[in-house]
Amino acid sequence: DAGITQSPRHKVTETGTPVTLRCHQTENHRYMYWYRQDPGHGLRLIHYSYGVKDTDKGEVSDGYSVSRSKTEDFLLTLESATSSQTSVYFCATQTGLTTEAFFGQGTRLTVV
Amino acid sequence: AQSVTQLDSHVSVSEGTPVLLRCNYSSSYSPSLFWYVQHPNKGLQLLLKYTSAATLVKGINGFEAEFKKSETSFHLTKPSAHMSDAAEYFCVVSAGAGSYQLTFGKGTKLSVIP
Numbered sequence: 001d002a003g004i005t006q007s008p009r010h011k012v013t014e015t016g017t018p019v020t021l022r023c024h025q026t027e028n029h030r031y032m033y034w035y036r037q038d039p040g041h042g043l044r045l046i047h048y049s050y051g052v053k054d055t056d057k058g059e060v061s062d063g064y065s066v067s068r069s070k071t072e073d074f075l076l077t078l079e080s081a082t083s084s085q086t087s088v089y090f091c092a093t094q095t096g097l098t099t100e101a102f103f104g105q106g107t108r109l110t111v112v
Numbered sequence: 113a114q115s116v117t118q119l120d121s122h123v124s125v126s127e128g129t130p131v132l133l134r135c136n137y138s139s140s141y142s143p144s145l146f147w148y149v150q151h152p153n154k155g156l157q158l159l160l161k162y163t164s165a166a167t168l169v170k171g172i173n174g175f176e177a178e179f180k181k182s183e184t185s186f187h188l189t190k191p192s193a194h195m196s197d198a199a200e201y202f203c204v205v206s207a208g209a210g211s212y213q214l215t216f217g218k219g220t221k222l223s224v225i226p
Binding site (some may be wrong): 033035040042043044045048050057058090092094097098099101102103105106110 | 121144146148154155156157158163172202204206213214216217218219
């Protein structure tokens with residue numbers, strides 16, 4: 001398995017609080033992604049990174065921000081958590097744009 | 113722009129019978145295509161990939177898929193279903209040059225009846 005670690009694996013938080021999810025990779029992959037998975041929607045892209053300090057928005061970026069200060073870490077922040085952000089979040093990495101993506105084990109986030 | 117349509121949200125087969133999971137795509141570029149499998153409460157595992165080499169692609173656990181450009185399809189098949197194949201399957205397209213995004217289908221849940 002590619003060395004992708006997500007933390008925490010499970011989190012329960014209250015509405016209105018900030019939350020940060022971490023993705024750490026040991027593969028030196030250039031591209032990193034954050035997805036959310038909800039029933040009936042598959043995986044939807046939140047934000048992605050194509051290099052250190054280079055990030056951009058995906059299709060469901062509202063309410064989320066990201067940072068990538070070094071190759072191995074990609075942080076996802078929910079600025080003020082809402083119940084609609086209850087979901088399973090997956091981090092993924094790629095070496096190149098035509099190569100397969102490798103996924104972390106996911107973070108189950110519940111906003112109450 | 114690119115998109116992926118998985119034509120069935122749920123497929124149910126008997127153990128030992130063939131599996132067919134259907135996927136159609138659209139892409140402005142020559143795409144790379146992937147099938148991933150997700151078992152309950154697990155991450156996503158790559159089953160197979162097409163990246164412009166042979167159009168018939170063999171993957172793990174006896175799965176294969178055929179890239180048909182004229183039909184813009186990339187259907188996943190397996191000759192004989194096993195109970196352990198019960199999972200959710202995702203078809204994914206990567207447009208490559210000009211796009212940083214992987215686009216996912218909404219998934220097909222495969223049930224295998226003993």
